[in-house]
Amino acid sequence: MSLYDRFEQAFMPNYGVPPVALARGEGTRVWDVDGKTYLDFIGGIAVTSIGHAHPALVEAVAKQVATIAHTSNLFLHEPEVLLAERLLGLLDAPGRVFFANSGTEANEAALKLSLKYAKRTGRSYLVAAENGFHGRTLGALSLTGKASIRDQFGPFPTDVRFVPYGDADALKAAVTGECAAVFLEPTQGEAGVVPPPDGYLRAAREICDATGALLVADEIQSAIGRTGHWFAHQADGFTPDILTLAKGLGGGLPIGACIGFGDAGTLFDKGDHGSTFGGNPVSCAAALAVLDHVDLDRVRSAAARLRGGLEAIGHPLLKGVRGRGLWLAAVLSEPVSGKVQQAAADAGFLVNALQPDAVRLAPPLVVTDEEIDAFVAAFPRILTEAAG
Incomplete structure (x- = not known):
């Protein structure tokens, strides 16, 4: 067979x-x-x-497995701290990091941050883009604007309103003082690697600033040098409130990250979120090797x-x-x-x-x-x- x-x-x-x-x-x-x-x-x-x-990735993973492969979130270890510090340094902005195992988990963390912000500020809905893709777990899927993979698993508990990607006027009309967060990909990956029109992402930043909504940049595919910048949003001249990463970060080892900037980095209280394997020593060692060789x-x-x-x-x-x-x-x-x-x-x-x-x-x-x-x-x- x-x-x-x-x-x-x-x-x-x-x-x-x-x-x-x-x-x-x-x-x-x-x-x-x-x-x-x-x-x-x-x-x-x-x-x-x-x-x-890659020899450096092989060496980093082998060395870390031989040292300590897992600690859980009950204990800290140096590779996770080094990686968080390295990412924040590349971003050149004050923030806080949560490590997960995948892109959809990073977006789940961003969704929970958005929902906590909504509850704290009395806001009631989120906005995302048509044909956007944020993952397949139910939370991330609620943000995914692809009917073919979304509709059969609804209804979803979160009110998410979808607008055409790249249409700043439609985004402005959808984002009011009741909107908690806007989820966007700097380039839509699964929709067909579709970049936004010039100025669209900066307009999104201005719309969120004017209404108090959080701006979440899903860079699961576009980060870690893939677009010629460490993070795709850097080329567009804006900083999101929340950034999600995965895919290229681990070079083949499973790791995701959700990074909150400014006040968004401290929305979670102790016990609000967690992951048994997220930020494990082996994946963090792999990610550090990747960052050294891009x-x-x-x-x-x-x-x-x-x-x-x-x-x-x-x-x-x-x-x-x-x-x-x-x-x-x-x-x-x-x-x-x-x-x-x-x-x-x-x-x-x-x-x-x-x-x-x-x-x-x-x-x-x-x-x-x-x-x-x-x-x-x-x-x-x-x-x-x-x-x-």
């Missing part, structure tokens, strides 16, 4: 059966169970920041090369390229992203059919010029195969 058959028999059907079974990785390359090599241009969904089996100049250079190469392709199936940094979507003129994903795998590249007409590219931040050029050179043939 094949590994695929065994997977299908052992697991719930929510993922289907993934088309490729990976056995190992090194740098930007991975190998499947049959020995075929792929260039990884999805990076575990923007997770594998410094590549597979080169923002290299990310910007690689991003410009990848985007420029893709934009120079004159293929009828490639309608355009959008996104920021090494987090792009190849936008298609036909809804055949699944065929593009398969053709890319056949050609030895891993990409992600994100939307019917959008293919997500999020290679490790250490991707080389030669690897970018190899992908760009192969992409027209991949598109032709998918179109045919």
Whole structure:
């Protein structure tokens, strides 16, 4: 019986059966169970920041496991303190940190902070964006503006009102003195790597300042250098009240973070929230190694090369390229992203059919010029195969 058959028999059907079974990785390359090599241009969904089996990550994790792997939240340990201090230093703003295990858990913490703020100030609802994605637990799902994954699990206990992403006028109309918080992605990831119009996020900051609502920036996918900045909001010239992180922070180890700035950092009282595994020593050690080895100049250079190469392709199936940094979507003129994903795998590249007409590219931040050029050179043939 094949590994695929065994997977299908052992697991719930929510993922289907993934088309490729990976056995190992090194740098930007991975190998499947049959020995075929792929260039990884999805990076575990923007997770594998410094590549597979990076020596510094391996050393940090191995050393920490051999020292102490778990303490629970009943005790503190130095790696969590070092990581919190490092993140606050990169943010260059006074704040407080809560560590979780994933993006959806980081957003759950942000939601609880928002609800506590609502109760304290007598506010009654939240605002989020249509087609936004904040996670699949029920709290985070209540903020997620995708009917296809949300509606079957409602009704939700929290009043969340959705507005079109990028429409500052609609946001202003929705956010009144009764609104407790606004949840936005600096670029919408699962919607198709959709950046906001210029000035939209600064307008959101001004709207929240005028009404007293908290502004929550969900940077689960966009942070840790992915867009060419440590945090995507830094390029837009604003600071949120609450920031959520995960994915690329641990380089493959599970970790999430919810950071509150100013008064939002002290909304929780003792006992208000917690996590048994959140901020465990191993994941914190991994995150510190990641932060030591992300080169923002290299990310910007690689991003410009990848985007420029893709934009120079004159293929009828490639309608355009959008996104920021090494987090792009190849936008298609036909809804055949699944065929593009398969053709890319056949050609030895891993990409992600994100939307019917959008293919997500999020290679490790250490991707080389030669690897970018190899992908760009192969992409027209991949598109032709998918179109045919």
